[in-house]
Amino acid sequence: MYNNMRSTALVRHVLKHTPIPYTVILIILGLAFGAASNAEALSFLQDFTGLARIDPHLMLYVFLPTLLFESAFVMDGHTFRKTIGQAMLLSGPGLALCSFLTALMARYIFTYNWSWVTSLMFGSILSATDPVAVVALLKELGASKQLGTIIEGESLLNDG
Numbered sequence: 001m002y003n004n005m006r007s008t009a010l011v012r013h014v015l016k017h018t019p020i021p022y023t024v025i026l027i028i029l030g031l032a033f034g035a036a037s038n039a040e041a042l043s044f045l046q047d048f049t050g051l052a053r054i055d056p057h058l059m060l061y062v063f064l065p066t067l068l069f070e071s072a073f074v075m076d077g078h079t080f081r082k083t084i085g086q087a088m089l090l091s092g093p094g095l096a097l098c099s100f101l102t103a104l105m106a107r108y109i110f111t112y113n114w115s116w117v118t119s120l121m122f123g124s125i126l127s128a129t130d131p132v133a134v135v136a137l138l139k140e141l142g143a144s145k146q147l148g149t150i151i152e153g154e155s156l157l158n159d160g
Contacts, residue, residue, distance in 0.1 A: 071131065
């Protein structure tokens with residue numbers, strides 16, 4: 001885990017002045033490391049892909065509460081109170097609508113012949129937001145603080 005954090009910080013420092021957003025670079029590098037880690041010549045990459053085999057209960061009971069607390073602790077309370085209606089609209093009806101539309105696409109566009117239950121499960125998995133990556137990208141692009149607070153608030157209301 002330490003190697004992952006160290007390599008992420010190194011990538012951030014080296015590629016600070018590139019026009020490509022940092023989160024996109026991390027996704028590309030993660031896909032490359034995952035694909036290359038199965039090759040015997042590149043077995044040293046096993047250190048970087050070891051988190052893929054982490055116990056899911058550890059994620060649920062240790063990492064998720066820590067991330068939720070940190071997100072709630074650093075959030076500006078005044079801005080959140082101003083935008084709580086929008087966050088609630090996104091976290092309730094917005095998430096349900098997005099899940100249903102994704103399930104509709106999965107049911108009728110994909111050729112997997114999934115049932116409605118499977119399509120709805122697929123839609124609910126894909127429609128949840130990752131506020132860490134989205135807010136980091138918004139800060140890099142110079143978006144308003146209010147927009148970042150709406151997205152973080154929606155995630156807190158969904159996850160918490």
